[in-house]
Amino acid sequence: MVRGQLLATHAHPVRRSRGHYLGNPTDARDTVPETPVDELSPIALANSRSSMAAVFQMIGSDVSEYGNSKQYCPFGHLYHADGGTSKSLRVYTETETAFCFAGCGWFNPVRLLSLDRGISEEEAADVILDHTGYVPPDLESRWTAATTITVTVDKDALSEALKVACGRMDPDWEDVQFDPPIATKFRLCLELLPRVRDEGEATKWLAITKQIMSKTLGEHRGE
DSSP: OOHHHHHHHHHHHHHHHHTTTTSOGGGOSOOOOSOOGGGSOHHHHHHHHOOHHHHHHHTTOOOOOOTTSOBOOTTHHHHOTTTTOSOOEEEETTTTEEEETTTTEEEOHHHHHHHHHTOOHHHHHHHHHHHTTOOOOOHHHHHHHHHOOOOOOOHHHHHHHHHHHHHHHOTTHHHHTTSHHHHHHHHHHHTTGGGOOSHHHHHHHHHHHHHHHHHHHHHHTTO
C-alpha cells in the first residue's frame, strides 16, 4: 500500500468517528491509561515514550515552532487543495499531538510515522520503540516484579510491643519507665528502629530490645 492510499484510509474514518474533525484538538491524543509500562500495548507505549518533535525529525519534516503558531503539514503537498502552500498544522505539546485543519486530521507520534512511511501503526510503534532505545523486560524480570512482596514494617507497633513487654517484666512499669536510667535505655532501643527494614529484622530487634530492657529493669530492682 502506498503512502497516499494509507493516509486516505486513516484520515476519513477519524473524521467520521470524532465528528467534524475534532471538537477540541488538544483532546485528540489517545489517553494512555495508568498502567504499568510493561502492560501497555506497543502503540500506547511508543506514544508515551516519544514526542511529536522527535517523529517530525524522523520523517524529515521541519516543524520548528509549537504552540499557537501554525506549521506546514508534512502531507500538504499531496492532499491539500492548495498543494500545501498554506500553514494548516498545529502541534500541541501538552498532549503530544498535532492537528491539520486542511483535511489530514489529527496525529500522535505513532500515527504520524505510520502515515509517512506507509506502514501499519504496529510497525510504526516498533520503529519508534527501537529509536528510543526501549528494551522490553525479560521474562525473569517480569516474574520477579510480579512475585515480589513488599513488607512494610510498622515501627509504631514495634514500639508499643516493647512497652507491653516491659509492663509484663515489671508490674511497676507505668511508674519506673520515667526513671532516668530506664527511660534512657528505652529511648536508645527506639533509636534503633529506623534500621529495621523487614520482618526478619523486626523480629530480631524486638528480641534484642526485650533482653536489654529485662536486664535494665532487673538492675533497677536490684536483681
